[in-house]
Amino acid sequence: MLNRHARELFTRLFTPLAALLLRLRVSPDAVTVVGTAGVCAGALVLYPLGELFWGTVAVTAFVFSDVVDGIMARMAGRTGRGAQWGSFLDSTLDRVQDAAVFGGIALWFFGAGDDFTTGALAVACLAAGNLVSYARAKAESLGYSANTGIAERAERLVAVLLVTGLTGLGLPVPFLTWTLGILAVASAVTVGQRIAAVRAQTREDRAGA
Numbered sequence: 451m452l453n454r455h456a457r458e459l460f461t462r463l464f465t466p467l468a469a470l471l472l473r474l475r476v477s478p479d480a481v482t483v484v485g486t487a488g489v490c491a492g493a494l495v496l497y498p499l500g501e502l503f504w505g506t507v508a509v510t511a512f513v514f515s516d517v518v519d520g521i522m523a524r525m526a527g528r529t530g531r532g533a534q535w536g537s538f539l540d541s542t543l544d545r546v547q548d549a550a551v552f553g554g555i556a557l558w559f560f561g562a563g564d565d566f567t568t569g570a571l572a573v574a575c576l577a578a579g580n581l582v583s584y585a586r587a588k589a590e591s592l593g594y595s596a597n598t599g600i601a602e603r604a605e606r607l608v609a610v611l612l613v614t615g616l617t618g619l620g621l622p623v624p625f626l627t628w629t630l631g632i633l634a635v636a637s638a639v640t641v642g643q644r645i646a647a648v649r650a651q652t653r654e655d656r657a658g659a
């Protein structure tokens with residue numbers, strides 16, 4: 451939902467930065483890679499130290515590279531094999547970022563954060579979120595579309611980053627526990643929605659054959 455509704459606004463917001471980076475001869479791939487390194491550093495260094503607020507600030511500062519890289523690619527007129535490579539790199543490194551964010555939270559709560567349930571729910575969000583992305587990627591590899599569902603990547607990130615950041619500012623941990631629980635369920639529902647979407651398309655194909 452956010453991917454469709456907020457994209458235009460965020461594209462307008464980040465277009466000047468994308469244009470500047472292109473003028474400085476920075477490539478979209480460099481932005482993808484540096485953004486991923488920044489997200490991983492913020493999540494895997496600061497979260498396990500219990501710095502939930504500053505970790506979130508660092509992750510948020512770098513996570514928008516995922517918007518900037520695409521704007522740059524389109525402004526540079528990337529097409530054909532270049533765009534396919536860019537799409538592959540973008541989506542694959544998104545998975546690395548997701549793993550770092552939920553993994554970093556889990557590391558804190560399994561360790562000094564001492565809250566097994568919250569750590570386990572962070573792992574559940576990571577696993578279910580990966581399934582969401584896999585379902586779409588596999589559908590697209592077969593020529594179907596599965597870009598649907600209540601918990602796409604933007605929603606997952608907004609929910610986890612907002613509540614983790616607020617937890618770092620003093621919000622009681624149970625709010626984060628519940629958010630992760632709801633997010634894990636919403637991600638599982640999204641997997642179901644994507645399976646249903648592909649099933650409907652394959653049925654239509656069979657009926658038309």
Ligand SMILES: CCCCCCCC/C=C\CCCCCCCC(=O)OC[C@H](COP(=O)(O)OP(=O)(O)OC[C@H]1O[C@@H](n2ccc(N)nc2=O)[C@H](O)[C@@H]1O)OC(=O)CCCCCCC/C=C\CCCCCCCC
Binds near residue numbers: 458514
């Ligand atoms: C100025 C800063 C403002 C900060 C405001 C913060 C408030 C946030 C409030 C709401 C957040 C709403 C988020 C909305 C998301 C934006 C919508 C959007 O665009 O989503 C999708 C994108 C990108 O997806 P994708 O990568 O698929 O698309 P691309 O456009 O990149 O295109 C891909 C194609 O591009 C080509 N290509 C790409 C790369 C490459 N190297 N080469 C290429 O060729 C190729 O053809 C590809 O196919 O973004 C996301 O999904 C990321 C979402 C980020 C959401 C971040 C949420 C953070 C929000 C809140 C955190 C608050 C923390 C506060 C802490 C304090 C707490 C008190």
Ligand SMILES: O=P([O-])([O-])O[C@@H]1[C@@H](O)[C@H](O)[C@@H](O)[C@H](O)[C@@H]1O
Binds near residue numbers: 545586604
């Ligand atoms: O499928 P999902 O995880 O909800 O959402 C995402 C897609 O919207 C995006 O186009 C892709 O670049 C990401 O890697 C990710 O797959």
Ligand SMILES: [Mg+2]
Binds near residue numbers: 515516517540
């Ligand atoms: Mg991107």
Ligand SMILES: [Mg+2]
Binds near residue numbers: 516541
């Ligand atoms: Mg992406």
